[in-house]
Amino acid sequence: MNSKDQNVLTCTFGKEVHEGLTAFPKYLSSKFFYDEVGDKLFQQIMELPEYYLTNAEYDIFQLHKSDILKSFDEDKKGFDLIELGAGDGKKTKVLLSELLDKKYPVTYHPIDISENAIDGLVNNLAKEFPDLDVEGEIGEYFEVLDRLQHISNRKKVIMVLGSNIGNLLHPRAIQFLKKLNAAMHPDDLIFMGFDQKKHPQKVLDAYNDKSGVTEAFNKNVLARINKELGGNFDLDAFIHWEVYDPESGTAKSYLVSTKKQTVDINCLSLQVHFEAWESIHTEISQKYDDDTVNWLAKESGLQITESFTDKNQYYKNYVFKK
Ligand code: AVI
Numbered sequence: 001m002n003s004k005d006q007n008v009l010t011c012t013f014g015k016e017v018h019e020g021l022t023a024f025p026k027y028l029s030s031k032f033f034y035d036e037v038g039d040k041l042f043q044q045i046m047e048l049p050e051y052y053l054t055n056a057e058y059d060i061f062q063l064h065k066s067d068i069l070k071s072f073d074e075d076k077k078g079f080d081l082i083e084l085g086a087g088d089g090k091k092t093k094v095l096l097s098e099l100l101d102k103k104y105p106v107t108y109h110p111i112d113i114s115e116n117a118i119d120g121l122v123n124n125l126a127k128e129f130p131d132l133d134v135e136g137e138i139g140e141y142f143e144v145l146d147r148l149q150h151i152s153n154r155k156k157v158i159m160v161l162g163s164n165i166g167n168l169l170h171p172r173a174i175q176f177l178k179k180l181n182a183a184m185h186p187d188d189l190i191f192m193g194f195d196q197k198k199h200p201q202k203v204l205d206a207y208n209d210k211s212g213v214t215e216a217f218n219k220n221v222l223a224r225i226n227k228e229l230g231g232n233f234d235l236d237a238f239i240h241w242e243v244y245d246p247e248s249g250t251a252k253s254y255l256v257s258t259k260k261q262t263v264d265i266n267c268l269s270l271q272v273h274f275e276a277w278e279s280i281h282t283e284i285s286q287k288y289d290d291d292t293v294n295w296l297a298k299e300s301g302l303q304i305t306e307s308f309t310d311k312n313q314y315y316k317n318y319v320f321k322k
Contacts, residue, residue: 230266
């Protein structure tokens with residue numbers, strides 16, 4: 001990243017931090033959890049015994065790989081598999097290996113904003129699957145989708161895993177799905193993971209692990225404000241708090257101030273006052289059922305054609321068409 005891009009990012013961060021911490025009630029966006037430290041913490045979260053989402057989606061791939069691929073391209077005419085936010089590709093590799101075994105003509109395009117993530121994944125795939133056609137793409141999702149529309153006229157399957165959509169409120173989720181819809185040609189498909197409603201304790205435990213990794217992940221936004229915006233948050237003066245509403249299916253994360261305190265954020269020339277037990281809302285992780293996903297699809301001009309679940313029915317991957 002060049003220094004101009006870095007400045008723009010710091011400005012956006014500063015502007016949104018200012019907005020969120022001067023609002024009532026206070027909030028900060030969960031997109032700010034992710035820097036080098038936050039990325040590592042999220043990797044650790046995915047390995048936690050309590051964070052069932054990763055294993056559930058992995059199980060779905062293991063159990064249904066053959067049917068998933070049939071739902072993408074029954075006649076093996078060939079397609080571009082485009083993954084938004086590719087990460088380390090652990091789950092996708094199950095599918096890629098099946099694609100090669102069954103000789104599907106595919107180009108895999110992992111997309112990520114991080115050059116490091118893409119370079120790492122592409123090198124790793126070249127070693128593990130030398131016969132796989134891989135074209136890593138660095139950039140914002142929609143900018144890359146737009147670019148891909150012009151370089152390929154094959155069918156596209158757009159894959160978004162990890163229930164990442166759950167970090168968006170419904171109106172923003174619809175906006176996101178509508179944008180994907182707009183980038184699709186009539187035959188193209190979306191394959192997307194949605195974490196499902198389940199025993200509320202199971203959800204709470206996933207976002208409140210015993211080892212405190214999720215707490216550190218949540219507090220990383222304060223650590224970033226200290227580092228990047230000259231803040232003096234005392235991380236020990238806040239607790240990580242998780243709630244889950246089984247009616248709406250929304251898990252919400254907060255940071256709660258354990259005392260009355262004032263925090264200075266030098267770069268924003270801002271003093272933020274906290275009453276004892278005042279909260280900052282930092283993240284939502286939405287849990288779904290079929291009705292809700294159907295409603296989201298309808299609102300976005302999409303239709304569900306198939307879905308796949310794990311043995312515990314914790315999680316579902318849906319196939320959408322236009
Ligand atoms: C990336 N996202 C889907 C994760 C989730 O489950 O909401 C982020 C996360 N937050 C706390 N733990 C994991």
